[in-house]
Amino acid sequence: MSSLMHQGRASYAFFERNWNLTKRYWGWEVVFLVYNIVNAISVTLIGAAAPKLPGTKDLKIDTAPLILFLLIGTAVWSYLSVTFDGVTEIITIERWEGTIEHTFMAPISRFTHLIGSCWYAVAHGMLFTFIQLFVMAAFFHLDLSNANYLTAVFILLLGSISFIGFGIAASALPLLFTERGSQMSYIIRAVLLLVSGVYYPISVLPGWMQPLARVSPATYVLQGLRAGLLDNRAIWSPEIWSNTWPLIITGLVSVPLGFYIFRIAERYAKRTGKLKRNG
Amino acid sequence: MAIHNLEEMQLTENVVIDTTRDAVVIDGVTKIFKKHRPLLRWSRKEQKDEKREVRAVDNVTMTVKRREIMGILGANGSGKSTLVRILSTLLIPDTGHVTIFGYDVEKDERMVQRLINRVSVEASFFKKLSPMENLIYAARLYNMPGAEARAKIKSILARLGIPRDRIGQPLENMSRGMQQKVAIARAFLTAPIVLLLDEPTTGLDPRSKLDVQTFVRELRTVHDATILITTHDMDEAEALCDRVAIIDKGRIVAMGTVDELKRAVAERMERTTPITMNEVFMHYTAAHLITDADIERYGSWEKAFEAFEAQKEDEEE
Numbered sequence: 076m077s078s079l080m081h082q083g084r085a086s087y088a089f090f091e092r093n094w095n096l097t098k099r100y101w102g103w104e105v106v107f108l109v110y111n112i113v114n115a116i117s118v119t120l121i122g123a124a125a126p127k128l129p130g131t132k133d134l135k136i137d138t139a140p141l142i143l144f145l146l147i148g149t150a151v152w153s154y155l156s157v158t159f160d161g162v163t164e165i166i167t168i169e170r171w172e173g174t175i176e177h178t179f180m181a182p183i184s185r186f187t188h189l190i191g192s193c194w195y196a197v198a199h200g201m202l203f204t205f206i207q208l209f210v211m212a213a214f215f216h217l218d219l220s221n222a223n224y225l226t227a228v229f230i231l232l233l234g235s236i237s238f239i240g241f242g243i244a245a246s247a248l249p250l251l252f253t254e255r256g257s258q259m260s261y262i263i264r265a266v267l268l269l270v271s272g273v274y275y276p277i278s279v280l281p282g283w284m285q286p287l288a289r290v291s292p293a294t295y296v297l298q299g300l301r302a303g304l305l306d307n308r309a310i311w312s313p314e315i316w317s318n319t320w321p322l323i324i325t326g327l328v329s330v331p332l333g334f335y336i337f338r339i340a341e342r343y344a345k346r347t348g349k350l351k352r353n354g
Numbered sequence: 355m356a357i358h359n360l361e362e363m364q365l366t367e368n369v370v371i372d373t374t375r376d377a378v379v380i381d382g383v384t385k386i387f388k389k390h391r392p393l394l395r396w397s398r399k400e401q402k403d404e405k406r407e408v409r410a411v412d413n414v415t416m417t418v419k420r421r422e423i424m425g426i427l428g429a430n431g432s433g434k435s436t437l438v439r440i441l442s443t444l445l446i447p448d449t450g451h452v453t454i455f456g457y458d459v460e461k462d463e464r465m466v467q468r469l470i471n472r473v474s475v476e477a478s479f480f481k482k483l484s485p486m487e488n489l490i491y492a493a494r495l496y497n498m499p500g501a502e503a504r505a506k507i508k509s510i511l512a513r514l515g516i517p518r519d520r521i522g523q524p525l526e527n528m529s530r531g532m533q534q535k536v537a538i539a540r541a542f543l544t545a546p547i548v549l550l551l552d553e554p555t556t557g558l559d560p561r562s563k564l565d566v567q568t569f570v571r572e573l574r575t576v577h578d579a580t581i582l583i584t585t586h587d588m589d590e591a592e593a594l595c596d597r598v599a600i601i602d603k604g605r606i607v608a609m610g611t612v613d614e615l616k617r618a619v620a621e622r623m624e625r626t627t628p629i630t631m632n633e634v635f636m637h638y639t640a641a642h643l644i645t646d647a648d649i650e651r652y653g654s655w656e657k658a659f660e661a662f663e664a665q666k667e668d669e670e671e
Contacts, residue, residue, distance in 0.1 A: 081497040088494030092480070092487070099482040099524065173478040177540075180442045181495040182467035345446045348387055351439075 085183040089191030090198075093161075096168075097199070108203060111156075112210050115149035118274065119211065122146075139217075143305055146211050148273040151297050154204040154231060155238060159264055161196025162242025165189060166249040167257040176350055185338065189246075193239045201231060219304065226303030229310050230296055233322045237292030240329025241267075247340035253349055267293050292325040369468055371455050377548055377580035378418035378441065383450035385411040385436055385604075410436040411447070412604035418582055420455075421574055425595030426584040427635055433604035434584035435475070438552045441582070442472045454548055471546035475553040477533035481526040485511060485536045488525065489543060496544040503543070510539045514565060531558045538566055542573060549573065551583040555590060563587075567594050588631035602639040622646070623655040 097104055122141035125131060165188075169175035178188065212219050245263045249256030270277070270284055271293035280288060288294050299318035302308040308315050344350045387408045411433045418424040428434045439445040440452055443463045452459045454466045479488045486507060493503030511521055514535040525533055538554055551570070555563045567590065573579045585591055591598050592612050599609040608615055616629045619637045622644070623629070636659065637644060644658045652658040 084494050084497055084499070088491050091494070092483075092491045095483050095487045095491075096480060172480050173476055174480060175478075176439075176442070176444050176474065177472075177478050177492070178495070180444055180467055180470070180472060181492075182464055182497075183495055184464070342446070345444060348436075348439075348445060350444055 081182075082184060082187045085181070085187050086191035086194070089188070090195045093192065093195040093199075107157075108206065111153045111203065112207050115146070115153060115207055115211055116214060118149050119145045119215065123215070140305070142215055143217065144301065145274060146208075146215065146217070147301050147304055148297065149211070150204050150208050151231075151293065151300060152268065152273050153207050154200045155267065155293055155296075156264065157203045158196045158200035158235060158238050159242050159245070161199055162189075162193050162239055163246045163249075163257065163260045165192045165243075165246045167246075170249060170253065179341075179350055185341065186334065189243050189334070189337065190239075193242070196242070197232070197235045197239070200235075201228075204231070221307050222304040223307045223309060224303075226308060226310050226315055227300055230299035230303060230315070230318065230322075233319065233326070234292050234296035234299075236326035237322060237329045240326065240331075240333040241292070243330070243333030244336045247337045250337075250340040250344045250349065267291055270294070272297055289321075290325065292322055292329070295319075295321045295325075369465065371469075371547065373420055375420075375456050376417040377420045377422070377455060378416075378424075378582060379451075379453045380414055380416050380437070380441075381451045381453075383411055383414045383437070383440060383447045383452060384409070385433075385440060385445060385447050409604050411440070413450070414601070414604070414606050415450075416599055416606060416609060418580055420580055421578055422596050423570070423574060423581045423583065423594055425591040425598040426582065426601055427586060427588070427591055427598055428584070428601035429586060429639055432601045432639075434601055435552050436604075437601070438472065438474075438550050438582070438584060441548075441550055442470060443467055469547045470550060471541040471544050472550040473534075473537050473541045473552065473554045475556050477525075477530070477537040479525050479533065479536065482524050484522045484524055485516065485528075485539070486521050488536065489540055492540045493543055498544070506543055507539070510542055511536070514539055514569065515562070531562050534558055535562060535566070538569070542569065545577060546579060548580045548582070551581065553584055553586070555585070555587065563590065570594060588635055592631050600635060600638045608634075608638045622649070624649075 119142055121128075122145045123138055125138055125141055126134070126136045166175065169178055181188075208219075211217070241263060245260035248259045252259060266287070270280065270287040271291045272280075272288060273293065277285065277288040277294060295318040299315055299322075302312075302314040302318070306314070310319075387410055389406050389408070414433075414437060416424075426434050426437065436445065440447050441454070441459060443459050443466055446460055454469050457465045457469070459466050480491075483491075486504070489507045489511075490500060490503055493507070494500070498506075508518075508521065512518065516532060516535060516539075520528065520532070525536065528536070534554065534557060541549060541551075549570075555566050558566065570581055570583070571594070574581060583591075583594065595612065597609065597611050598615065599606050600615075601607070608618075610618070612631060612634075615634045615638075616631070619634045620626075620629045622637070623633075637655070640659050640662055644655055644662070648658040648662075649655050652661050
């Protein structure tokens with residue numbers, strides 16, 4: 076019981092620390108939020124411009140569903156980026172600040188350390204995404220009154236488990252490669268963007284890419300979110316369930332696998348002296 | 355202000371400590387760092403000259419008794435910090451074993467972490483956060499409730515001379531000396547049973563050095579803490595340490611009380627006037643350990659020392 080209390084307290088320490096950092100760097104938070112929103116508007120405007128694009132001259136295109144399709148894609152991409160960054164930067168930030176050794180010699184489990192940092196990333200990502208969604212809805216005069224927000228939150232939270240697993244695995248990269256590890260983790264995000272159907276249905280992907288789409292949790296988060304927000308599907312509906320169970324499986328696999336990879340990387344770093352600030 | 359008692363720390367509630375044991379046992383520890391071979395090398399000379407291995411700690415064996423203040427003296431790059439990192443569970447030794455009150459730093463990592471804390475030469479903090487925010491974070495990691503931690507933080511920081519109005523200000527606005535004091539407060543806050551101080555007073559003004567030294571002594575007296583301190587400040591070592599070990603190129607070359615080491619070097623140098631710790635240090639970390647044969651060959655200890663230093667400089671050029 077005492078140990079559980081300790082791990083809970085330590086987990087909260089990471090949440091509180093990250094919240095304090097967010098408050099001190101609030102200017103950057105505003106810049107990042109504006110950047111995300113501007114990016115999302117730019118992408119979604121492609122939907123609004125569809126009837127005027129080359130090759131669509133004689134086609135009758137209803138832009139509203141296209142705009143919503145892209146809007147949800149940008150929202151999920153924003154959520155995935157903020158959450159994934161929050162998780163992968165667990166090591167990068169501490170290495171930058173020089174606190175990494177202090178954290179690694181604290182008497183807490185690595186699970187507590189990583190989960191403590193992750194749940195702030197999830198809350199942070201969720202807040203960003205909903206602000207972005209409302210700004211976008213206002214910009215494009217969209218009616219989201221028919222959307223099922225409960226389903227949206229449920230799918231995002233469930234998908235977050237898998238994103239955390241992927242993020243923890245990626246956060247091992249800065250442990251292994253002290254100078255460029257952080258940038259190397261971008262490749263994982265880029266692949267998720269490519270294969271998950273963020274801005275297009277996965278059916279347009281070449282055949283050999285389709286299996287990758289099937290193992291990407293972002294694919295199911297997007298499908299579930301679109302069903303919830305566009306078609307008002309409830310959590311217990313068959314459409315949502317068909318995306319829920321793959322997310323449960325990817326979560327069950329990716330989180331333990333992420334921890335396992337991180338533990339191997341940590342041991343390697345402790346053997347080679349790479350925990351030290353300057354590598 | 356008295357440092358809080360060990361009994362208050364919830365962290366050590368269920369830890370069994372055999373106080374009859376030595377606090378720290380280092381047994382045949384070696385740590386070698388390997389440099390990775392670059393993919394492209396520009397010249398054959400570069401290839402030939404490249405030293406692929408650095409033997410940071412070389413077969414070190416020593417013990418530190420409970421309630422002892424043990425100093426490790428060494429030049430920059432002598433292996434002091436690597437040794438402290440091994441004790442702190444941050445590095446895994448290649449060979450040998452280290453135990454803290456019988457707990458192995460590798461196998462019983464979490465248990466060891468509950469017993470120790472460390473102050474490093476760099477004050478490692480989130481610089482945008484205030485001392486209070488940084489220390490609250492540290493306190494929670496060590497299982498201290500927020501309200502209790504706040505009271506203790508204020509008390510320790512006041513004791514170390516940090517003005518009350520700076521406690522809530524970002525650390526980046528503080529001098530290096532003040533930041534180092536906050537780092538020391540962080541280690542004291544968790545009331546460690548073994549405290550590892552890695553050049554803790556480097557960069558501090560003389561008054562702050564004395565404050566820290568007084569605090570370290572008090573930690574031992576009130577809290578029964580065992581303290582291992584690395585330094586290249588000989589005055590500090592002499593003022594603070596019960597015993598010192600001199601480390602050079604990763605090897606322990608001398609160990610004993612300050613008086614024992616001074617006596618041994620005075621005998622070797624055939625000096626009747628008092629020997630300083632600086633001279634002791636220079637003797638043991640000279641380019642070549644000066645033996646009786648060397649003294650006979652060069653005429654005196656000083657001449658032998660100068661000859662070997664000149665020889666070392668020639669070799670390095």
